[in-house]
Amino acid sequence: MSSSRSEAFFASCPRGLEAQLVDELRALDIAASAVPGGVAFSGPWEACYRANLWSRVASRILWRVAEFDYRNEHDLYAAVKAVDWSRYFRVERTLRVNVTAQKSPLKSLEFATLKVKDAVCDRFRDAVGRRPDVDRADPDVRVHVFLEETKGVFYLDTSGEALFKRGWRAAATEAPLRENLAAGLVMLSGWRPGEPLLDPMCGGGTILAEAAAMARGRAPGAKRRFGFEKLSVFNSKLWEEIQPEAKSSTSPNLFGSDNDPKALALARRNLAEAGIERWVTLEQADILERPAPAASGVMIANPPYGERLGGEAELASFYPKLGGALKKNYAGWRCFFFTADMRLPKLIRLQPSRRTPLWNGALECRLYEFRMVAGSNR
Ligand SMILES: C[S@@+](CC[C@H](N)C(=O)[O-])C[C@H]1O[C@@H](n2cnc3c(N)ncnc32)[C@H](O)[C@@H]1O
Numbered sequence: 330m331s332s333s334r335s336e337a338f339f340a341s342c343p344r345g346l347e348a349q350l351v352d353e354l355r356a357l358d359i360a361a362s363a364v365p366g367g368v369a370f371s372g373p374w375e376a377c378y379r380a381n382l383w384s385r386v387a388s389r390i391l392w393r394v395a396e397f398d399y400r401n402e403h404d405l406y407a408a409v410k411a412v413d414w415s416r417y418f419r420v421e422r423t424l425r426v427n428v429t430a431q432k433s434p435l436k437s438l439e440f441a442t443l444k445v446k447d448a449v450c451d452r453f454r455d456a457v458g459r460r461p462d463v464d465r466a467d468p469d470v471r472v473h474v475f476l477e478e479t480k481g482v483f484y485l486d487t488s489g490e491a492l493f494k495r496g497w498r499a500a501a502t503e504a505p506l507r508e509n510l511a512a513g514l515v516m517l518s519g520w521r522p523g524e525p526l527l528d529p530m531c532g533g534g535t536i537l538a539e540a541a542a543m544a545r546g547r548a549p550g551a552k553r554r555f556g557f558e559k560l561s562v563f564n565s566k567l568w569e570e571i572q573p574e575a576k577s578s579t580s581p582n583l584f585g586s587d588n589d590p591k592a593l594a595l596a597r598r599n600l601a602e603a604g605i606e607r608w609v610t611l612e613q614a615d616i617l618e619r620p621a622p623a624a625s626g627v628m629i630a631n632p633p634y635g636e637r638l639g640g641e642a643e644l645a646s647f648y649p650k651l652g653g654a655l656k657k658n659y660a661g662w663r664c665f666f667f668t669a670d671m672r673l674p675k676l677i678r679l680q681p682s683r684r685t686p687l688w689n690g691a692l693e694c695r696l697y698e699f700r701m702v703a704g705s706n707r
Pocket residue numbers: 502503504505506507529530531532533534535536586587588589592614615616617631632633634638
């Protein structure tokens with residue numbers, strides 16, 4: 330397992346952002362091909378390290394270690410036990426197993442997970458006389474098994490904690506966006522760092538933080554550790570050589586507001602923690618009354634939706650007012666709304682110029698774009 334040999338990897342991402350992930354990897358000189366939910370790529374370990382460090386939209390990067398045929402739990406156990414796991418990580422490392430399946434004949438994924446865990450541990454016991462401990466909350470090593478109808482693949486997770494955990498979030502707000510989804514929204518909007526960007530419902534400030542990091546050319550993974558550091562193949566010298574120096578640096582013009590003072594206080598803390606507060610002007614304001622901070626720019630907002638925030642009826646009366654406010658105050662702006670509420674275009678009474686399907690976990694959402702041209706949007 331030398332560091333220069335080509336290995337196979339799979340980078341997962343929120344569904345709907347596969348093309349953005351392919352573009353990101355291409356910018357790192359990594360050729361990748363998209364499938365729903367992620368992209369596959371091959372390359373030396375350096376490619377994997379750089380993808381973990383630089384991708385803003387990937388959720389995890391998995392290293393493909395083996396594949397097998399199976400029909401039942403017995404075959405699964407035997408296939409896992411046939412892998413020499415002690416080559417991949419030391420027995421002192423704690424372990425977690427994740428099994429996902431599509432059209433698998435196995436009845437219980439929970440039981441399959443147990444079988445895989447037992448087989449890894451039994452193989453270690455046979456090889457070195459003891460078993461690794463399981464730690465479900467904060468494992469050193471994550472084994473992922475993906476089962477299809479008759480075939481399965483083992484992966485080792487090279488990211489560790491999911492990549493959207495950048496290491497700057499001070500505390501959770503209500504319904505914060507995942508960082509990689511927020512970065513994807515900024516990419517989909519086509520915003521360029523020279524343009525003003527406003528999030529008028531900024532909550533904890535995730536969209537602003539991602540936009541600032543993009544403009545400053547900061548590596549999203551600069552403040553965190555990775556799963557590959559715990560694997561036997563880890564090459565610390567190679568990793569030190571690709572440390573995260575900024576690739577470009579524009580001073581962006583960012584604006585955020587929210588009508589909830591608590592959300593705003595949290596956005597302040599988060600932006601300070603991320604070290605980007607000097608590029609963001611934050612103020613308490615209702616989106617319905619907030620004047621535009623510049624003659625033109627990009628607005629990206631993630632309004633509350635569903636029962637969890639607001640309520641159906643409340644939102645139904647809010648959106649027509651929002652449409653009016655956009656026409657009155659935002660001529661010259663491209664306004665993007667990310668929501669799971671498919672009623673938005675009808676209720677807001679504006680014609681979207683684009684609607685991009687995206688998934689927030691299992692929840693189907695849309696990013697709607699409204700180009701506000703004075704007097705012509707009805
Ligand atoms: C889904 S949350 C946004 C989460 C944010 N994208 C994040 O990642 O933390 C919606 C936000 O809209 C704010 N909000 C609701 N109605 C508003 C209004 N009329 N004007 C401004 N903000 C509003 C809420 O206070 C809440 O913080």
